Amino acid sequence: MAEYIKVNPMYQDRIEEVFQTNINPEIVLEFEIHENDFVNSGKGSAELKVTIKRLGVDPAIMRKVAVAAYEAEINITAHSRGGVMTSNIFPDYVHIVFQDRGPGIEDLSKAMTPGFSTATDLVREMGFGAGLGLPNIERNSDIMKLDSAKNESTKLDVIIFFH
Amino acid sequence: MTIKRYYHGFEIVKDNCTGCTSCVRVCPTEAMRVREGKVEIDATRCIDCGNCVSVCKYKALVPHPDPLEKIRKFPYSAAIVTSAFAGQFSENISYKEVLAAVKKLGFNLVIEESMITGFMVRLIREYVRENKHIRPILSSNCPAVVRLIQVRFPSLLPNLLLMESPMGILAQYYRQKIADEQKLEPEEIGIFNIIPCIAELTATHAPEGARQKLYDGAFSIKVIYNEVKQILNSGEKLDTDFESYDAGLAWTLSGVEADLVDCDDIRTLSVNGIENVKDVLSKVEDHYLDQYDYIVVRNCKNGCVGGVLNVENPFVAMSRIKKLTKEARKVEFDDSEISEMNRQDAFKVDPILPRSMMKLDPDIKIALTKMKKLNEILTQLPGLNCSACGSPNCYSLAEDIVQGRAALDDCIILLKQTKEEEK
Ligand SMILES: Nc1ncnc2c1ncn2[C@@H]1O[C@H](COP(=O)(O)OP(=O)(O)OP(=O)(O)O)[C@@H](O)[C@H]1O
Ligand SMILES: [Mg+2]
Numbered sequence: 300m301a302e303y304i305k306v307n308p309m310y311q312d313r314i315e316e317v318f319q320t321n322i323n324p325e326i327v328l329e330f331e332i333h334e335n336d337f338v339n340s341g342k343g344s345a346e347l348k349v350t351i352k353r354l355g356v357d358p359a360i361m362r363k364v365a366v367a368a369y370e371a372e373i374n375i376t377a378h379s380r381g382g383v384m385t386s387n388i389f390p391d392y393v394h395i396v397f398q399d400r401g402p403g404i405e406d407l408s409k410a411m412t413p414g415f416s417t418a419t420d421l422v423r424e425m426g427f428g429a430g431l432g433l434p435n436i437e438r439n440s441d442i443m444k445l446d447s448a449k450n451e452s453t454k455l456d457v458i459i460f461f462h
Numbered sequence: 463m464t465i466k467r468y469y470h471g472f473e474i475v476k477d478n479c480t481g482c483t484s485c486v487r488v489c490p491t492e493a494m495r496v497r498e499g500k501v502e503i504d505a506t507r508c509i510d511c512g513n514c515v516s517v518c519k520y521k522a523l524v525p526h527p528d529p530l531e532k533i534r535k536f537p538y539s540a541a542i543v544t545s546a547f548a549g550q551f552s553e554n555i556s557y558k559e560v561l562a563a564v565k566k567l568g569f570n571l572v573i574e575e576s577m578i579t580g581f582m583v584r585l586i587r588e589y590v591r592e593n594k595h596i597r598p599i600l601s602s603n604c605p606a607v608v609r610l611i612q613v614r615f616p617s618l619l620p621n622l623l624l625m626e627s628p629m630g631i632l633a634q635y636y637r638q639k640i641a642d643e644q645k646l647e648p649e650e651i652g653i654f655n656i657i658p659c660i661a662e663l664t665a666t667h668a669p670e671g672a673r674q675k676l677y678d679g680a681f682s683i684k685v686i687y688n689e690v691k692q693i694l695n696s697g698e699k700l701d702t703d704f705e706s707y708d709a710g711l712a713w714t715l716s717g718v719e720a721d722l723v724d725c726d727d728i729r730t731l732s733v734n735g736i737e738n739v740k741d742v743l744s745k746v747e748d749h750y751l752d753q754y755d756y757i758v759v760r761n762c763k764n765g766c767v768g769g770v771l772n773v774e775n776p777f778v779a780m781s782r783i784k785k786l787t788k789e790a791r792k793v794e795f796d797d798s799e800i801s802e803m804n805r806q807d808a809f810k811v812d813p814i815l816p817r818s819m820m821k822l823d824p825d826i827k828i829a830l831t832k833m834k835k836l837n838e839i840l841t842q843l844p845g846l847n848c849s850a851c852g853s854p855n856c857y858s859l860a861e862d863i864v865q866g867r868a869a870l871d872d873c874i875i876l877l878k879q880t881k882e883e884e885k
Contacts, residue, residue, distance in 0.1 A: 325830045326837070345744065354829045355821035358617030362747055369748045390827055461826065 471663030536652030549779025579710025659769030
């Protein structure tokens with residue numbers, strides 16, 4: 300498995316803490332994402348967005364969460380065999396995990412390059428495929444971690460702090 | 463903390479309310495509840511869209527426009543007529559006769575919103591070009607939508623076009639012009655809007671972001687229509703020797719503002735109807751519609767002819783206005799003085815502040831606790847969204863319970879189950 304990780308230097312000291320496995324989020328939202336289901340894709344991030352608004356998170360940060368979650372949800376719909384989006388909400392950050400069922404990404408740094416896309420005609424017809432999703436996720440998150448390999452599943456961690 | 467009180471253009475007549483919950487179900491911001499058999503409104507959430515007023519069959523929700531006598535309280539008074547007004551009258555009555563009859567109600571001057579349609583197009587294009595760093599720009603013409611953004615989409619407040627509406631611009635311009643010409647103090651001039659909806663009624667009395675007093679009152683199209691009809695029926699001779707600005711009337715109809723502003727370097731989108739508007743604003747939040755430069759967002763499906771204070775069916779009114787626009791003599795309104803005022807930034811408005819209703823609590827830790835409790839309650843509720851409890855749906859009942867404004871046994875289905883188990 301290859302790994303791509305990007306960390307906002309401001310939160311460097313929190314990496315270990317947020318990737319611990321024995322911490323309990325206050326709220327967990329789970330959402331199934333189906334392959335090529337563009338009608339329902341986006342509902343998971345919409346639900347997360349409403350929850351974040353209800354918690355009174357700053358509107359600018361709420362938009363970062365919305366954008367990152369939406370792009371990641373669409374990627375699972377467009378490029379994978381489907382998967383699960385799990386939003387773990389803590390008092391000062393949200394940790395969203397996107398776990399799909401393959402087929403994986405061969406070259407992570409290529410995938411992260413703005414403009415790189417393997418989108419099919421169907422995906423392009425739906426208005427996606429500019430190759431800007433992953434760079435957009437990177438820009439909007441404080442910590443982003445992408446784990447994948449050819450013929451493996453892909454796991455994407457997105458962490459956004461509220462302050 | 464100062465508590466801001468919000469003005470609303472309608473009121474509840476409790477005696478007439480049957481507690482039917484029709485209004486509760488159509489409110490786009492979940493501002494209404496039925497408690498102890500009578501409707502209540504959360505004034506901070508209400509955006510004055512008027513949906514509740516239009517569904518109420520029992521006259522329990524009534525608009526309260528200003529009384530007509532107010533016109534005579536001023537040494538000089540002027541009416542600003544919304545373009546939707548032109549669509550209310552049958553085609554055997556000329557639009558000029560209608561305007562002349564409005565004047566007879568006691569106004570010294572009748573001003574038409576449609577005068578500055580051409581100016582508005584220029585103003586909006588300029589604003590959109592100057593604010594390239596903000597996309598999309600959202601129109602601020604519909605006061606209900608501005609309030610919806612304050613309440614539900616506060617992150618989009620910077621996207622609003624921070625300029626006065628056509629009526630606001632005309633009010634400002636004419637107050638000064640009349641004061642100069644008639645040698646009057648600005649306060650001696652009464653400026654009244656003739657308006658198609660509750661939201662405009664509220665905006666007349668409490669305009670968001672306005673830097674100065676704009677208006678002295680508002681009359682609904684319905685009230686003015688009846689008065690004008692009487693004057694027209696009386697056979698009284700009317701002076702119709704003036705220009706009217708029919709060409710700009712269509713601005714008020716759905717789609718037209720966006721079409722007029724659209725040009726080579728400005729791509730526009732028009733969205734009407736509050737549910738569509740909510741959907742599109744959510745997409746704007748996700749940066750999904752950044753390819754548009756300007757989005758016109760309006761509460762009513764057909765544009766302002768759909769407002770609850772109109773008389774005529776919105777489709778019929780729309781067709782009449784289109785006909786007037788098509789047959790219009792091209793009369794140019796001299797907007798050079800207005801353009802000069804604009805160069806002095808006279809029509810800028812202050813940034814509009816959020817009025818967020820979404821927060822469960824100002825403290826995020828408490829909000830999280832409430833959210834957990836809310837989710838737990840939600841699993842117990844039947845999910846029928848029947849509104850019989852007086853809250854619009856199961857989610858909002860759960861929210862009301864968490865906030866201490868309702869109890870679990872307000873749910874009639876649950877109550878019935880408990881009763882049956884007891885037997
Ligand atoms: N979950 C995934 N599984 C497999 N491949 C993926 C996945 N997510 C992204 N990719 C690959 O990475 C490429 C770049 O993704 P990115 O989101 O940046 O662009 P895009 O989805 O092609 O277009 P856009 O997001 O602009 O609509 C995709 O074209 C695809 O090849
Ligand atoms: Mg993508």
